Amino acid sequence: MNLIAQTVADGLVLGGIYALAAVGFSLIFGVLHVINLSHGILVLLGAYLALIVSQTVHIDPLLTVPLVMVVLFGAGYCYQRFLIQRAVDRSPLGSMLLTFGVALMLQNIMIWVFSPDMKSITPSYAFSSFRLGPVTFDAVRMSALIASLVLLSLLAAFLKFSPLGRVIRATAQQTLAARLCGVNVHHVYALTFAVSAAFAGAAGIVIGIILPFSPADEALWTMNAFVVVVLGGVGSPAGALIGGLLLGVVNTLTAQYIGPSFPNVTMFLLLVLLLLVRPTGILGNAFSPSR
Amino acid sequence: MAAVTLAAPAIRSTQAQSAKTLVFGGSVPLSGAAAETGLNVNNGYITAATYINEVLGGVEIAGEKYKIELKLFDDASDPARATTLIQRQIDEGTNFFLGSFGSNIVLPTAAITERAKKPMVQTGGGSDAIFTKGYKFVFGMYPRATRQFASAAALFKSVQPTPQTYSVMWTNDAFSKTAGEGVKLSCDAAGFKRLDSFELPAKPTDVSSVLGSVRANTPDMLVCVMHDQDSLLVARQMIATNTNVKLLFQGLGPQLASFREALGKYSEDLFCSTYWDEAVPYKDKFFGDSKKFVEFYRSKFTRPIAYHTAGAAACIETYILAMQAAKSTKAEAVRDALASADYETFYSRIKFTPDGDGDPIIMGSMIGQVQKGKLEIVFPVEAQSAKPIYPQPTWDKKA
Numbered sequence: 292m293n294l295i296a297q298t299v300a301d302g303l304v305l306g307g308i309y310a311l312a313a314v315g316f317s318l319i320f321g322v323l324h325v326i327n328l329s330h331g332i333l334v335l336l337g338a339y340l341a342l343i344v345s346q347t348v349h350i351d352p353l354l355t356v357p358l359v360m361v362v363l364f365g366a367g368y369c370y371q372r373f374l375i376q377r378a379v380d381r382s383p384l385g386s387m388l389l390t391f392g393v394a395l396m397l398q399n400i401m402i403w404v405f406s407p408d409m410k411s412i413t414p415s416y417a418f419s420s421f422r423l424g425p426v427t428f429d430a431v432r433m434s435a436l437i438a439s440l441v442l443l444s445l446l447a448a449f450l451k452f453s454p455l456g457r458v459i460r461a462t463a464q465q466t467l468a469a470r471l472c473g474v475n476v477h478h479v480y481a482l483t484f485a486v487s488a489a490f491a492g493a494a495g496i497v498i499g500i501i502l503p504f505s506p507a508d509e510a511l512w513t514m515n516a517f518v519v520v521v522l523g524g525v526g527s528p529a530g531a532l533i534g535g536l537l538l539g540v541v542n543t544l545t546a547q548y549i550g551p552s553f554p555n556v557t558m559f560l561l562l563v564l565l566l567l568v569r570p571t572g573i574l575g576n577a578f579s580p581s582r
Numbered sequence: 583m584a585a586v587t588l589a590a591p592a593i594r595s596t597q598a599q600s601a602k603t604l605v606f607g608g609s610v611p612l613s614g615a616a617a618e619t620g621l622n623v624n625n626g627y628i629t630a631a632t633y634i635n636e637v638l639g640g641v642e643i644a645g646e647k648y649k650i651e652l653k654l655f656d657d658a659s660d661p662a663r664a665t666t667l668i669q670r671q672i673d674e675g676t677n678f679f680l681g682s683f684g685s686n687i688v689l690p691t692a693a694i695t696e697r698a699k700k701p702m703v704q705t706g707g708g709s710d711a712i713f714t715k716g717y718k719f720v721f722g723m724y725p726r727a728t729r730q731f732a733s734a735a736a737l738f739k740s741v742q743p744t745p746q747t748y749s750v751m752w753t754n755d756a757f758s759k760t761a762g763e764g765v766k767l768s769c770d771a772a773g774f775k776r777l778d779s780f781e782l783p784a785k786p787t788d789v790s791s792v793l794g795s796v797r798a799n800t801p802d803m804l805v806c807v808m809h810d811q812d813s814l815l816v817a818r819q820m821i822a823t824n825t826n827v828k829l830l831f832q833g834l835g836p837q838l839a840s841f842r843e844a845l846g847k848y849s850e851d852l853f854c855s856t857y858w859d860e861a862v863p864y865k866d867k868f869f870g871d872s873k874k875f876v877e878f879y880r881s882k883f884t885r886p887i888a889y890h891t892a893g894a895a896a897c898i899e900t901y902i903l904a905m906q907a908a909k910s911t912k913a914e915a916v917r918d919a920l921a922s923a924d925y926e927t928f929y930s931r932i933k934f935t936p937d938g939d940g941d942p943i944i945m946g947s948m949i950g951q952v953q954k955g956k957l958e959i960v961f962p963v964e965a966q967s968a969k970p971i972y973p974q975p976t977w978d979k980k981a
Contacts, residue, residue: 301790409811503815542787
């Protein structure tokens with residue numbers, strides 16, 4: 292019983308982190324209908340920025356979240372407004388090719404600037420743990436989970452209650468109607484991408500404190516985001532959370548009870564099953580009801 | 583072809599002047615998953631070639647003076663790209679090849695050079711698959727993966743009190759999988775009882791379940807054979823979950839300064855394998871000894887030196903020694919000289935098995951242990967710079 296409790300707890304912790312890593316991807320897909328293949332590289336950019344700032348200023352890496360989010364917000368806005376939008380205007384597949392190319396270029400720039408060596412962000416509590424009943428929790432993963440849940444909640448509140456959030460949702464649901472109401476759709480798309488990039492960067496910080504990372508890892512985080520979105524549904528933090536938690540628990544239960552080399556097998560089997568049974572994901576498309 | 587050239591620019595192309603030119607082709611991962619060690623290998627090749635050209639003024643083979651030209655390309659850790667580049671070089675007439683890093687790249691590229699009957703000397707691939715296909719033209723600076731653990735098992739037998747049990751984990755990639763088999767073969771043969779074996783995905787992100795099993799059925803020794811990034815993940819999660827064993831062996835990881843820095847004081851007493859150290863006693867007619875090699879390397883690069891760097895330099899030395907022994911630069915003659923090699927380089931005595939991998943006794947690994955932040959050689963006794971510390975303190979005592 293203790294083993295099941297430990298395994299599920301480990302899965303939920305891991306899943307919360309997957310959810311944060313995927314929510315930006317989900318938002319872009321839901322609002323802009325763009326598959327952002329440079330999502331993983333934005334996650335890593337957040338991790339590297341946090342590493343530099345935390346080492347230079349000697350602060351806890353989680354305290355770098357606001358700064359990293361601001362930087363990536365600005366970068367994400369420019370990236371979408373001046374590059375991706377042009378590709379989308381020209382062809383439906385243009386954005387995929389462009390974001391793939393940008394990911395390759397940025398990966399190589401990171402290798403040049405940071406070297407291909409693995410890096411890790413080591414906060415003071417990196418090696419601590421605590422117990423709640425029979426279950427042991429890794430302090431750094433718990434911190435990462437709490438940060439993920441706080442950020443996901445903030446994003447959900449932003450989308451639901453803020454004027455900009457309402458505009459984003461309206462644009463996603465009925466783009467033409469939003470345009471007719473005077474919404475600058477391109478500006479909204481760029482702001483949405485900026486928000487997503489900011490959250491990708493925040494996810495990078497969270498990932499960086501629990502896992503060693505290097506530029507070669509970008510594809511892993513793009514793939515994970517894709518799986519989480521398919522599982523949980525498109526466009527909402529809640530969908531990303533459900534998808535992430537499901538992925539995390541499936542991961543740890545499979546590793547424990549089937550074999551440590553099988554998580555990817557069950558993950559993709561689950562993906563295929565869900566695509567057959569519920570292709571829009573567990574919570575469906577957050578922006579579809581008004582269509 | 584032009585597009586391939588633009589996409590894969592030559593990493594190094596030193597120009598020969600009045601002497602003849604010995605061209606070494608090949609690819610190295612300077613980007614992608616294997617780039618960290620690929621860069622170390624590339625630097626080793628450059629160090630040897632630069633030293634031979636600039637300091638020694640070239641080498642004499644059969645009465646002719648030669649300078650070295652490296653024609654190496656970035657394969658981006660992609661086997662498909664590597665094979666394309668190697669095939670192109672063969673078509674262009676390159677006769678001698680240096681290996682990439684990573685068994686998943688070395689294996690398919692070795693198949694191509696073997697088919698073309700061109701020698702390859704490499705320090706990047708240890709998987710058994712490379713050396714059990716009957717290749718005659720492929721030579722590796724390590725014993726094959728299943729034979730690499732013999733020295734570690736011998737060390738484990740020698741520490742007191744003698745450990746009784748072990749568990750092993752590895753990641754599902756071409757090298758680690760066969761290395762895991764090697765651990766089981768060597769430790770079982772040495773009389774240790776195996777409690778568990780765990781195969782992790784190729785890129786694990788969480789090992790909490792596995793460590794739960796380790797805590798439930800704790801061995802005296804835990805052996806991890808995987809690449810350094812994964813070793814660091816395992817170590818960090820062991821510390822965070824207070825998973826203690828008397829001996830933790832991580833094949834790749836503790837040798838690297840970045841690994842030790844990431845773990846800090848928790849890296850103390852971790853064991854690893856290494857094939858070279860600055861203090862090894864070998865001498866050769868190129869650099870003289872390892873200290874001079876390190877000195878020259880540091881005059882050219884700021885990157886910390888790793889054993890792969892020395893191994894890569896030794897690949898070029900081995901080629902030269904073979905050509906000098908064969909008194910020829912023809913591929914077949916050099917191949918025959920490599921097969922019968924028994925040379926001394928600053929890196930190691932070089933002797934290959936009939937299958938082309940390094941002799942497991944002569945070219946087998948040394949065992950290192952982190953002591954006071956530094957990697958000390960603790961086995962074999964002849965190469966010892968410090969005695970092994972066993973058992974290791976628990977993680978909370980290291981804090």
